[in-house]
Amino acid sequence: MIQLSLIEARELAESILLHNGFNLAHAQAVAATVIAGERDGCASHGLYRVLGCVNSLRAGKVSATAEPQVIDQAPSIVRVDAGGGFSQLAFQAGLPLLAQKTRANGIAALAINHCVHFSALWVEIEQLTAEGLVALACNPSHAWVAPAGGRVPVFGTNPIAFGWPRGEQDPFVFDFATSAIARGDIELHRRAGKAIPEGWGVDAQGQPTTDANVVLDSGAMLTFGGHKGSALAAMVELIAGPLIGDLTSAESLAYDAGSKSSPYHGELIIALDPRRFLGDSTQEHLARAEALFQGIEGQGARLPSQRRYAARARSVVEGVQIPEALYNDLKALLT
Amino acid sequence: MIQLSLIEARELAESILLHNGFNLAHAQAVAATVIAGERDGCASHGLYRVLGCVNSLRAGKVSATAEPQVIDQAPSIVRVDAGGGFSQLAFQAGLPLLAQKTRANGIAALAINHCVHFSALWVEIEQLTAEGLVALACNPSHAWVAPAGGRVPVFGTNPIAFGWPRGEQDPFVFDFATSAIARGDIELHRRAGKAIPEGWGVDAQGQPTTDANVVLDSGAMLTFGGHKGSALAAMVELIAGPLIGDLTSAESLAYDAGSKSSPYHGELIIALDPRRFLGDSTQEHLARAEALFQGIEGQGARLPSQRRYAARARSVVEGVQIPEALYNDLKALLT
Numbered sequence: 001m002i003q004l005s006l007i008e009a010r011e012l013a014e015s016i017l018l019h020n021g022f023n024l025a026h027a028q029a030v031a032a033t034v035i036a037g038e039r040d041g042c043a044s045h046g047l048y049r050v051l052g053c054v055n056s057l058r059a060g061k062v063s064a065t066a067e068p069q070v071i072d073q074a075p076s077i078v079r080v081d082a083g084g085g086f087s088q089l090a091f092q093a094g095l096p097l098l099a100q101k102t103r104a105n106g107i108a109a110l111a112i113n114h115c116v117h118f119s120a121l122w123v124e125i126e127q128l129t130a131e132g133l134v135a136l137a138c139n140p141s142h143a144w145v146a147p148a149g150g151r152v153p154v155f156g157t158n159p160i161a162f163g164w165p166r167g168e169q170d171p172f173v174f175d176f177a178t179s180a181i182a183r184g185d186i187e188l189h190r191r192a193g194k195a196i197p198e199g200w201g202v203d204a205q206g207q208p209t210t211d212a213n214v215v216l217d218s219g220a221m222l223t224f225g226g227h228k229g230s231a232l233a234a235m236v237e238l239i240a241g242p243l244i245g246d247l248t249s250a251e252s253l254a255y256d257a258g259s260k261s262s263p264y265h266g267e268l269i270i271a272l273d274p275r276r277f278l279g280d281s282t283q284e285h286l287a288r289a290e291a292l293f294q295g296i297e298g299q300g301a302r303l304p305s306q307r308r309y310a311a312r313a314r315s316v317v318e319g320v321q322i323p324e325a326l327y328n329d330l331k332a333l334l335t
Numbered sequence: 336m337i338q339l340s341l342i343e344a345r346e347l348a349e350s351i352l353l354h355n356g357f358n359l360a361h362a363q364a365v366a367a368t369v370i371a372g373e374r375d376g377c378a379s380h381g382l383y384r385v386l387g388c389v390n391s392l393r394a395g396k397v398s399a400t401a402e403p404q405v406i407d408q409a410p411s412i413v414r415v416d417a418g419g420g421f422s423q424l425a426f427q428a429g430l431p432l433l434a435q436k437t438r439a440n441g442i443a444a445l446a447i448n449h450c451v452h453f454s455a456l457w458v459e460i461e462q463l464t465a466e467g468l469v470a471l472a473c474n475p476s477h478a479w480v481a482p483a484g485g486r487v488p489v490f491g492t493n494p495i496a497f498g499w500p501r502g503e504q505d506p507f508v509f510d511f512a513t514s515a516i517a518r519g520d521i522e523l524h525r526r527a528g529k530a531i532p533e534g535w536g537v538d539a540q541g542q543p544t545t546d547a548n549v550v551l552d553s554g555a556m557l558t559f560g561g562h563k564g565s566a567l568a569a570m571v572e573l574i575a576g577p578l579i580g581d582l583t584s585a586e587s588l589a590y591d592a593g594s595k596s597s598p599y600h601g602e603l604i605i606a607l608d609p610r611r612f613l614g615d616s617t618q619e620h621l622a623r624a625e626a627l628f629q630g631i632e633g634q635g636a637r638l639p640s641q642r643r644y645a646a647r648a649r650s651v652v653e654g655v656q657i658p659e660a661l662y663n664d665l666k667a668l669l670t
Contacts, residue, residue, distance in 0.1 A: 073441065074611040076440035077442065106444065107605065136570075150636030172569070224563050225561075227639070228559050231509035245613050248623065248627055270605070272574070276408070277578055277579055285578070292573070299482075301482040301485030302484055
């Protein structure tokens with residue numbers, strides 16, 4: 001393993017992205033996201049993703065210099081046209097107006113269009129909870145997941161993320177795929193020649209299967225939670241697809257045309273301001289939310305994201321470790 | 336079975352509610368909801384609920400005459416103080432201002448406070464899709480459900496409902512509890528002396544159990560979908576509880592103090608106007624949503640609510656049938 005301080009890790013990511021053609025704004029925004037993932041122990045969303053960013057650029061599937069265009073769409077709607085760039089800079093560009101509209105009106109939405117997307121949503125959610133706002137975000141991906149009772153993929157892994165501010169404490173944040181499992185986990189089972197558990201996927205006839213090859217090549221992944229998870233996946237398609245004038249997961253996969261790049265689509269973020277709902281009694285009611293959290297933790301159950309926050313506390317002090325092979329692959333992108 | 340036309344069924348419900356002390360506005364609003372349930376084949380949310388409404392009134396747990404107070408809380412927030420009455424009249428009172436704010440601003444929220452709640456959320460969702468709006472609604476209930484990894488109930492059955500307008504067609508609507516199963520289903524198993532499936536509940540030590548008595552008396556129900564469903568249940572507690580200054584499920588159960596009345600709490604509804612997101616291209620993008628629905632139905636999978644809509648089509652022509660024992664219990668409330 002190679003040991004890196006968080007500053008070293010960020011400089012490595014930024015320098016690779018710059019060297020390969022991303023402008024400074026995109027390189028900094030993308031590097032901040034992958035370092036947040038690496039820092040929080042999410043290696044699958046960490047420095048490893050820099051390889052994919054460069055691949056997407058070389059495949060012509062992402063703009064290295066797109067300037068996000070912020071559009072004041074309606075009193076409570078911000079739109080940002082990412083212009084085919086990665087989502088990070090578009091989110092940054094839209095955040096101030098989203099926060100302003102949310103504080104002014106109580107609830108507001110940010111629709112990001114035409115972005116290339118690979119990051120976890122909690123990175124964005126935490127930027128809203130840091131502003132004292134409640135936030136909900138979701139996006140489609142590539143159509144890999146069948147609806148409940150079906151066999152043909154129409155949904156993406158369609159994550160839903162939510163955040164609740166907790167003052168000086170780490171926010172309450174969850175961020176999960178509406179698929180039963182990440183596609184990467186099924187790919188790991190295939191490489192290892194291992195059977196997958198029931199409930200992860202079906203074959204081309206819609207029958208349960210434990211064969212990773214069948215799920216990935218001719219069948220479909222399943223949603224979590226049966227028809228309820230399937231309903232949520234459909235909701236994500238609708239509100240982060242047609243509602244904001246952007247691609248569904250099926251359309252995103254068609255656009256990809258086999259290049260195996262990151263999905264190209266939109267994203268919807270909804271923010272709510274507790275102070276506009278609660279006025280002078282805001283603190284009293286936020287304290288009642290703390291009682292709920294104590295009711296969960298007090299019985300030994302975990303709040304979502306606790307493992308991530310523990311990793312963060314360690315990484316800030318100790319830095320991060322990445323496999324030497326990954327380090328060498330990254331370094332090779334600097335030559 | 337007793338056969339009733341929809342008009343007869345509505346007159347029966349209204350006359351019972353009026354005879355037992357509800358004013359005309361509440362009687363009409365509640366009757367409309369229970370008839371919608373009966374019409375759509377949801378007997379558990381149908382005429383049967385009139386018995387519970389009268390019981391709640393006799394137990395002093397609901398106001399028969401409360402006037403909902405509509406408060407223009409913020410440019411995109413409507414609040415309605417239900418004053419301890421049933422939720423239906425409060426929703427009706429807030430709907431016009433919610434629709435107006437949503438059309439003006441693109442997204443808006445309706446927070447209903449201090450309402451007694453027993454109805455399915457799809458009844459309200461359909462009133463928003465009928466206005467051409469996208470809608471999301473949720474509420475806590477009584478604390479019966481343990482968090483993932485826990486054993487002590489802190490969540491209610493916490494339903495989430497969503498609707499998407501489809502022009503002249505029935506809207507895309509789902510409405511599900513975030514608990515693995517309705518509490519009533521576990522009670523039915525107890526009465527029948529039948530074991531419940533694994534995954535519905537745990538005992539007082541948090542261990543899986545198939546004993547309905549244990550789950551209902553000393554253990555806890557579980558959420559659907561493991562830690563993901565548990566995260567969603569927590570979100571519902573937060574955004575339809577402290578965010579709107581109303582009770583969590585634990586607080587609602589404490590307020591009930593063993594009377595077994597309907598939960599008393601708040602409800603959050605979020606509405607979004609596709610026309611404000613999409614402008615002149617609204618129809619084009621709504622047509623892309625139809626392609627998603629065809630992708631689901633075309634492979635033989637069902638859209639949520641299809642069974643309900645089929646029952647509705649029958650009931651409108653043929654009326655409804657209710658068990659004679661229920662009919663007699665209802666008639667007894669008129670004397």
